[in-house]
Amino acid sequence: xxxxxxxxxxxxxxxxxxxxxxxxxxxxxxxxxxxxxxxxxxxxxxxxxxxxxxxxxxxxxxxxxxxxxxxxxxxxxxxxxxxxxxxxxxxxxxxxxxxxxxxxxxxxxxxxxxxxxxxxxxxxxxxxxxxxxxxxxxxxxxxxxxxxxxxxxxxxxxxxxxxxxxx
Amino acid sequence: xxxxxxxxxxxxxxxxxxxxxxxxxxxxxxxxxxxxxxxxxxxxxxxxxxxxxxxxxxxxxxxxxxxxxxxxxxxxxxxxxxxxxxxxxxxxxxxxxxxxxxxxxxxxxxxxxxxxxxxxxxxxxxxxxxxxxxxxxxxxxxxxxxxxxxxxxxxxxxxxxxxxxxxxxxxxxxxxxxxxxxxxxxxxxxxxxxxxxxxxxxxxxxxxxxxxxxxxxxxxxxxxxxxxxxxxxxxxxxxxxxxxxxxxxxxxxxxxxxxxxxxxxxxxxxxxxxxxxxxxxxxxxxxxxxxxxxxxxxxxxxxxxxxxxxxxxxxxxxxxxxxxxxxxxxxxxxxxxxxxxxxxxxxxxxxxxxxxxxxxxxxxxxxxxxxxxxxxxxxxxxxxxxxxxxxxxxxxxxxxxxxxxxxxxxxxxx
Ligand code: HEM
Ligand code: FES
Numbered sequence: 001x002x003x004x005x006x007x008x009x010x011x012x013x014x015x016x017x018x019x020x021x022x023x024x025x026x027x028x029x030x031x032x033x034x035x036x037x038x039x040x041x042x043x044x045x046x047x048x049x050x051x052x053x054x055x056x057x058x059x060x061x062x063x064x065x066x067x068x069x070x071x072x073x074x075x076x077x078x079x080x081x082x083x084x085x086x087x088x089x090x091x092x093x094x095x096x097x098x099x100x101x102x103x104x105x106x107x108x109x110x111x112x113x114x115x116x117x118x119x120x121x122x123x124x125x126x127x128x129x130x131x132x133x134x135x136x137x138x139x140x141x142x143x144x145x146x147x148x149x150x151x152x153x154x155x156x157x158x159x160x161x162x163x164x165x166x167x
Numbered sequence: 168x169x170x171x172x173x174x175x176x177x178x179x180x181x182x183x184x185x186x187x188x189x190x191x192x193x194x195x196x197x198x199x200x201x202x203x204x205x206x207x208x209x210x211x212x213x214x215x216x217x218x219x220x221x222x223x224x225x226x227x228x229x230x231x232x233x234x235x236x237x238x239x240x241x242x243x244x245x246x247x248x249x250x251x252x253x254x255x256x257x258x259x260x261x262x263x264x265x266x267x268x269x270x271x272x273x274x275x276x277x278x279x280x281x282x283x284x285x286x287x288x289x290x291x292x293x294x295x296x297x298x299x300x301x302x303x304x305x306x307x308x309x310x311x312x313x314x315x316x317x318x319x320x321x322x323x324x325x326x327x328x329x330x331x332x333x334x335x336x337x338x339x340x341x342x343x344x345x346x347x348x349x350x351x352x353x354x355x356x357x358x359x360x361x362x363x364x365x366x367x368x369x370x371x372x373x374x375x376x377x378x379x380x381x382x383x384x385x386x387x388x389x390x391x392x393x394x395x396x397x398x399x400x401x402x403x404x405x406x407x408x409x410x411x412x413x414x415x416x417x418x419x420x421x422x423x424x425x426x427x428x429x430x431x432x433x434x435x436x437x438x439x440x441x442x443x444x445x446x447x448x449x450x451x452x453x454x455x456x457x458x459x460x461x462x463x464x465x466x467x468x469x470x471x472x473x474x475x476x477x478x479x480x481x482x483x484x485x486x487x488x489x490x491x492x493x494x495x496x497x498x499x500x501x502x503x504x505x506x507x508x509x510x511x512x513x514x515x516x517x518x519x520x521x522x523x524x525x526x527x528x529x530x531x532x533x534x535x536x537x538x539x540x541x542x543x544x545x546x547x548x549x550x551x552x553x554x555x556x557x558x559x560x561x562x563x564x565x566x567x568x569x570x571x572x573x574x575x576x577x578x579x580x581x
């Protein structure tokens with residue numbers, strides 16, 4: 001008697017558990033980014049548009065991207081992207097603290113984040129003692145002529161990545 | 168089948184009692200749910216909260232009829248359609264905005280009342296925990312609602328708050344993207360927060376309010392002296408019904424006697440409420456949010472609504488990881504209050520020695536953090552003060568443990 005009840009109980013519990021797991025999986029997948037979002041194409045940046053010493057902002061996957069053509073007085077850095085002998089700083093323009101867009105301050109030659117006071121230099125390096133824990137992130141890029149293709153990983157990007165310089 | 172009076176007239180009292188035990192239900196929930204006489208207007212805050220929640224639901228229903236949950240349509244549907252085209256649409260929007268702000272003011276008063284009178288312990292732990300759950304749920308409800316007009320503050324608050332879930336050095340960015348359904352807040356994000364705000368969270372809130380009420384039923388509400396009332400004896404005296412015995416009884420029935428007092432306080436409260444709705448609605452409307460969301464431009468200075476400022480200020484003065492840990496601790500610390508407080512006394516803070524100073528210090532710290540949280544992060548003096556108060560807040564937990572460990576027991580009747 002009791003074994004038959006146990007069996008019924010376990011069968012019911014088992015089927016319910018399987019159903020619950022399936023249901024949660026479906027719910028999780030519904031909440032996932034859509035394939036169309038994931039496939040959002042690449043962005044091509046025309047570097048001839050970049051003015052020296054003044055960052056321009058591009059858009060890639062909904063995120064703003066800084067492209068700064070460095071002037072002579074801005075120190076070179078191994079994170080720089082060099083195209084045809086010109087140094088550029090390229091980074092995702094979202095503060096590595098909590099994601100606000102830092103604004104470029106011409107006077108101090110820094111990127112200042114108004115949200116919690118983070119500061120980055122012209123190579124995207126975070127100044128110490130402030131909330132951002134790491135430099136501005138470098139997006140995947142490939143160099144084609146005088147353009148950057150954001151979203152594809154060219155050899156220059158892979159070299160930076162290998163040296164842990166992209167984040 | 169239970170005995171049924173077959174001759175009872177349909178829907179008469181007897182007829183309903185036979186089918187629903189209505190008289191018994193009314194007794195349990197109203198006429199014989201005993202409330203101590205010895206309480207003040209602060210004990211009306213619970214019902215004021217319930218009423219405000221009702222007003223939020225009603226105004227929300229009307230907003231919902233014209234709101235469009237798309238990134239292209241949301242901003243105009245609120246700022247143009249509802250505010251200028253829909254007849255009295257502005258009224259619902261202002262009621263909803265003021266209601267969302269005042270509900271937090273009253274929650275904070277309610278919560279500090281509980282702390283002051285020690286209403287979170289000796290049998291009332293579940294009241295406190297369910298109350299804190301309501302606090303968290305209302306915070307989520309307010310945040311999700313703030314996303315809906317899809318203005319600049321909506322977008323950037325959405326960006327910053329979802330980034331908290333990256334867990335700092337854990338760098339769980341795929342988790343953040345999963346929450347958003349995109350790399351940045353966009354349509355998927357707006358759609359899911361819309362669902363949460365208008366359906367799932369209100370549903371859970373209603374269930375949790377019912378649970379909060381249920382947790383009150385056995386321990387009853389506390390009173391101004393923290394006195395252990397003999398409810399059986401007092402109920403007997405009340406039910407005896409003479410002027411003498413009712414005077415001697417230490418309790419009154421919740422309904423209609425106590426409720427009439429609640430309703431008086433609600434009357435006063437709603438005068439303030441509608442004064443704000445009609446003459447001072449700006450205070451619940453951030454000007455920055457009247458710019459449409461722009462993912463390529465962060466506003467010069469972003470800050471949350473006033474009721475989140477104190478926890479925001481606990482995040483801000485530290486480096487990323489430390490800030491996140493401090494923030495997380497601050498969010499959950501209050502849940503543990505009944506277990507950190509080691510003193511056996513349930514009494515107003517004024518009678519509890521050092522606890523009195525602890526209570527007022529906590530209040531001052533939270534007000535200071537709130538004021539500092541609104542300021543831009545650029546001034547080094549204010550930044551340093553923020554750090555001091557944030558650290559002070561975190562030290563209040565251990566301080567409470569030590570203070571209450573040595574608190575002298577107050578003898579009953581002393
Ligand atoms: C926002 C939704 C809330 C509603 C609708 C609500 C409602 C109520 C009501 C009707 C009462 C009884 C009357 C009174 O003492 O005021 C009560 C008591 C209480 N609530 Fe809440 N409450 C809410 C949130 C909270 C929060 C956030 C806390 C804090 C964690 C809390 C903690 C308590 C405590 C400790 C009591 C017992 C007071 C006593 O025994 O004297 N409640 N609540
Ligand atoms: S988001 Fe930039 S400092 Fe916090």
